Amino acid sequence: MNSSSSSRRHQDSKWTTADSKIKYLLSNNTKTVSKRQQQQQIVQNYQEIASPKQQVNDSRRSSEHLNTKTESNDTLVDRIAAFGPRIDGEIGITGHLLAPPAANDSYGCISVPNPNIKNWIALVERGQCSFLQKVKTMQDSGAIAVIVGDRHFNGWVTMYAPGDTSDVHIPSVFVAQHQYKALLQLFDSKDTSAPVAVRLSGDDLLTWPLLDMLLVVVLSPAVMMLFIYLTWQLRQRQRRKNDIAPTNFVAKLPTYVFRREKIVDIEHAECAICLEDYVEGDQLRTLPCKHEFHAKCVDAWLTSHKKFCPICKFDICQKTESSKSNNSSIPPSERTPLLNA
The missing domain is CATH 3.30.40.10 (Zinc/RING finger domain, C3HC4 (zinc finger))
Known part of the structure; x- marks a missing residue:
């Protein structure tokens, strides 16, 4: 993910990528605005969000990384959701990161007005509703991708969704507490211009077809051997039982x-x-x-x-x-x- 503190007219043409990481790069061509002006612009892009439900977590490896362009040079990690489309490792997805201010409900569980910015990526907080509802809501609001962050726990989870997810057409990633707060600080920085440019890029080495193939190659023989062993043990036990007298x-x-x-x-x-x-x-x-x-x-x-x-x-x-x-x-x-x- 690359985040830029410059306007689209002055965006730097160079983006750096790292496997499953978030990078912040310094941009010299910035047009600074005040913190108050920035927050007012973000408030106009969002309306108050209602309360939702709860969701479970898991531990699956991400195949995407996040690059942002701003004043820091930190490296952050994210994790791709188990539903929704994959991200092309070469092309990726580029947009402007938008998040509601802390004073408003930031869970992203109801639709928000489509901002006057093209190709924007929503940054929402975990909780109150399911991951699937967050992504669908932001998709209906016009977002091209969703970043879900955990404000309270510093751990990565794989976002799962029960039922049919064929109507999800945008990708989503999960970031832990440290990464989520670092992204929120982009909007609190006095020297950060709005909007912040973001790029989601995939990793060619860890794609879903490759992961599926590895799971089949590694787990299938083990499961088959376990099934054969249990069947053999059951037959041996039945044979011993038939060979002896009660x-x-x-x-x-x-x-x-x-x-x-x-x-x-x-x-x-x-x-x-x-x-x-x-x-x-x-x-x-x-x-x-x-x-x-x-x-x-x-x-x-x-x-x-x-x-x-x-x-x-x-x-x-x-x-x-x-x-x-x-x-x-x-x-x-x-x-x-x-x-x-």
Whole structure:
């Protein structure tokens, strides 16, 4: 943004630009007017503005910068709005900066009379109404661009607008507290001529198509990988759940206390899971396939590893009818009962 304290007839032909910055340059060809005359002229260009609503903020990088021509050589930063047209980096937008005096409402929420100056840029304060309403109001008033400033907080936000913004035909930028007050001081300076020339210029390196492309290139693979990982985890969890037996189902399987004097086949008096011999008083659990194990061993196996019998691979969660049919296919052994109960 370039601001000039000279009239359009004496404007300097040189403008300096900097990425996302505001610069003030000294102009020797100035026609000074008094502070009172300047304020009277600005008052004629604005009428009292009514109160509006509230708006939210965000932190997105700007691709425009602001150059002004006046007595200082400060560098200020702005941030482009998320709605409205982009600013051409080479051509930019040049106009005269106008702002209502501090005595009036400076929020820019209602239309103001079109000033007798062509190509003027409105400087309004944040608050009282939405960013979209400010820009539309100044657009209807004849402004070619809008600068929204924050009087109370020194931080940049990206101006967002909900809904359809296709009827916004002028660009807008946001400046923080320091930058906003610096722009207001242009109108309070005794040596500043009215109006102040301003130029909005874009940055060729950070344009919206490039930002969109970077977002797609960087975020899309990350989002895709996250989706694939979550899908894989969900399938693994479902697979593990299908491979184990429910705890309440295992708890209902029959158990009994081991008694050595009741053992018929002494060679099979050991747990096939822990390979320990059964001891008097051990609690054994009998599976539907009639194989027996330590209750604590087989419970851990069924609920955390597999729902199959460690010996014959019989699925203990099968229904009773299928269990009986599968039992007939099990090769008979010394422990196979003669009659099914």
